[in-house]
Amino acid sequence: MNPCQLHLSERPGEERSDARIHLTDASGATVAAAALWWTDTPALDGNPIGTIGNFEARDATAAKSLLDHAAGILRERGCHTAIGPMNGNTWRRHRFVVWSNGRGSFLLEPRNPPEHPGWWAKAGFSILSRYSSSVMPLDGSEVLPPAVKARLAKSGVTVRNLDASRYEDELRLIHAISLKSFSSNFLYTPLEEDAFLHAYLKVQTHVDPDLVRIAERDGKPCGFVFGIPDLEAAGRGEQPALIVKTLAVDPESHCAGLGSLLVDELHRIGREKGYTEAIHALQHESNTSLKITGRHHGEVLRRYALFSRPL
Template sequence: MIITRPSHPNPSHSALTAFRTGASIWTSFGEAGAALWFDSLPAHDGLPVVALGNAMLPDSAQSHEFLQNLTDFVAEEMKRDCLLVGPMNGNTWMPHRLVVESNGRPPFMMEPMPPSHWQGLFRAAGFEELSRYSSGLIDLNSAAAFATDFTSVRDRLKQSDVTIRPVDPSRFEDELHALHGLCLTAFANNFLYTDIDEATFLQLYLKARAVIDPELVLIAEREGKPVGFVFTLPDPSAPDDQATLVVKTLAVAPERDLRGLGSVLVDDVQRQAKANGMALAIHALQHENNQSLRVSQRFGAEIFRRYALMAKKITV
């Protein structure tokens, strides 16, 4: 197995790409390869966590041998018990997870879809599921999509001086600056969460400026400050008669009087999407234990894909 560190004078393109996102080491074995991040994630159950990402794992015995060798290398490098977690490109803001169940629906915009054989490779190398996620589909023309009455929640939010408005496309970057701070607060308790610097946050979301519909990105404010938002994208791969909205990010400040704001934001954006002629909504990549999944269930979401983050405990 070849080990490449950031100090290498002439790293491969794959290694250089990983190092630019903070990877500690690039490892390769024939056609197989992966990056390792040793200090990008919080501890889990008292164990330091090493992220395994940017992986290239062809469907071959070589990939299986590579993952086995990688485990031994991490044990030697860490010199203590740890948890090797993957696939994850450094942190939860970046692509992570592999598919463990699917009904065969084609991938939607920005959906990470590692090759299907990865699940078998990770399991054969001793990895087990650490956390589960899912994506659900909502028929905006069904009765279930708008069956829940949020009138009382809306009245309470109004009494708390909460207002909801669409994003201002002429001030898109300024809007993102304000939403960055909200995300750090709203997601602080998410599984394996780490903060992201403002520059990286802007880089991730500015890419969407050309494709968003401003009517379908909603911001909730109080006293001029954002307290919640829902960020969605139209799915360009959907056929015209099945125009689809992808609900990518839902964030609400953790304040007691904002209970229900996430559901109201989703309800508003889906009503607007339906008025705009859209037929479906996808609630994307939700941790199966978090509030976002409970919000989806209120709108009759039917899960069509499940994902898992895999982990292997390494004992030295």
């Protein structure tokens, strides 16, 4: 068998990748490819990392060869760990599906051939972090005790929907809350406001303002929950679930119970709009929002993992 040939391009690529690599066989056909990032990537234990994303491969042998080459390139660029699949940072596409209950994919969910995680493991990668998505019926139940709800209201907390006539301004306040809420998250990097606006302006026509709930205390934003319909399920002719995409609370607001209040509110609105299920999507294994999911008796429908390899 003739060895594959490595091709490396270090021109800036899609999603600001630092390089693109691919392997070709003797006929010139691509057998594996990936993009690499080592600039402006997250840190792990205070050390720089490189990430591998947009991965594809024909078989396990091609995958291992490509990943070995990728690890070598990232090591030469000063990275201590290779992490993937990740397109540069956690704001972009990352994670492999590693288990499923068989339910169809939902909107914005990562997807991959089932053999990919095993191919990465054979190339020396191991699981760095785990995530899950859970589904639950919208049966009208609320998990926030009435006394806590009353305390939040007495402290000046109100919840409203997104004002579609001020969509861009609303995105700016959602971005500001996100930066504060997620700053201690695993592999966190800040996202520039312009990049955040660009991503959400593209999907404006699909955003239902009633499914974006914004909490304020005395007129100052202090949290939000962003819900979207599962348009992918609708496209398959199925009843779409309500996807709870993002939940964020400003830690400086000191509003204990606000996350539960926002989720209860979104579930209530969703049920009024005819949704019968909610999906709490892509939650990190250490995320405190998993407690809310548990109180709503969520059942895991998918598990995901991020992989790493020391360099």
